[in-house]
Amino acid sequence: MxxxxxxxxxxxxxxxxxxxxxxxxxxDQLATGKKISRPSDDPVVAIKGMFYRTNLTEVEQYKRNLTEAYTWMENSEAGIEQATQVVQRIRELVVQAKNDTNSPDDLKAIGVEISQLKEDLVGVANTQVAGRYIFNGTQTKNPPIIKDEEGNLDFSKMVTNSYNVEVSKGVQLKVNTNGSNVFGEDLFRNLEQIEASLLDGEGSFENGDGALQELDGHINSILAERSELGARYNRLELVDSRLGDQEVIANRILSDNEDADIEKVITDLTIQxxxxxxxxxxxxxxxxxxxxxxxx
Structure with missing residues (x-):
């Protein structure tokens, strides 16, 4: 030719x-720090990058879910702690009311304080976080305890099912507590009976031992719920630690796949x-x- x-x-x-x-x-590699700027530069790197980035996005979403889980559990813990203190204070008042030296006015004063403590318990039971009731299972838009104009308490809207958050792939973790174990109807009915007995004006407090026994049972129920919440919180921290490791690994793998070796790029550019x-x-x-x- x-x-x-x-x-x-x-x-x-x-x-x-x-x-x-x-x-x-x-x-381009030197300016962007990436091996490729378009999929056609290296389809294999591009496909792997999509897969690795999807994994990283999932880990980041789970970490955001963890933030919600921490919020629920920490606020639930605070609510249970306050409820424990309130019920223990009521127990102290019941012990004080059992003293035969109390005058009718003393008993009324104790009854008034127990009445206020009961109102505080209702407020704690209806705790809201970001506009959601945390002690009413999945019915987060409805308060677990409804108080009418006459002061009567309605527990018909209280539910006890689990509010779960996905904290890892295929792993659902319960983040709420069973409201009936902490703010159950039996507790408030017992408090109403104690209050009525102290405010009846008869100047005596009957069935003090029975009231103490019932209060001890409620305190044990509250402490058991708190213990169960603490166990789940410990598990949440383990999941958080594992997700942190996964995020580091995912970022490293993504970097190894897509990031350019700057020293090699400079050398190749000089040779070219x-x-x-x-x-x-x-x-x-x-x-x-x-x-x-x-x-x-």
Missing amino acids: RVTQSMLASNSLKNLSKSYANMGKYQ ESIHRASLAVGSRIIQPTLIDFLR
Whole structure:
């Protein structure tokens, strides 16, 4: 095949264009810090990057779920702690009321304080976090205890099912507490009986031992619920630690797959620049002078 001057020139320009493209690729890698700027640069890297980024996105979402779980559990813990203190204070008042030296006015004063403590318990039971009731299972839009205008308490809206949050792939963790074990109807009915007995004006407090026994049972129920919540909180911390490790690993794998080796890129760019200069020098020798160069 006969090789013409135009063929030599065309091949030289084609090779110079490839050299420019290679230098452009290395400059893009140096500017972005990434191996590829479009999927067509390396489909395998692009596909793996999509998979690794999906895993990282899942881990980040689970960590956001953990924040919600921590919020529920910590607020539930605070509510149970306050309820424990209130019921224990009521127990102290009942012990005080059993003293035969109390006057009718003393008993009424104790009854009034127990009445206020009971109201505080209702407020704790209806605790809201971000507009949701945390002691009413999945019925987070409804308060567990409804108080009418006459002061009567309605427990018909209280539910005890679990409010679960997905904290890891396929792992659901209960983040609420059973409201009936802490703020059950039996507790408030017992408090109402104690209150009525102290405020009846007869100047005596009967069945004090029975009231103490019932209060002790409620306190034990509250403490058991708190213990169960603490166990789940410990598990949540373990999941949090594991997700933290997974996030670090996912970021490292994604970086290994997509991030460019800057030292290697700089070296390759320097080599490509040398090759390009050599190509320009060779091209100037291949393209020979024509007749026009001699026409003066």
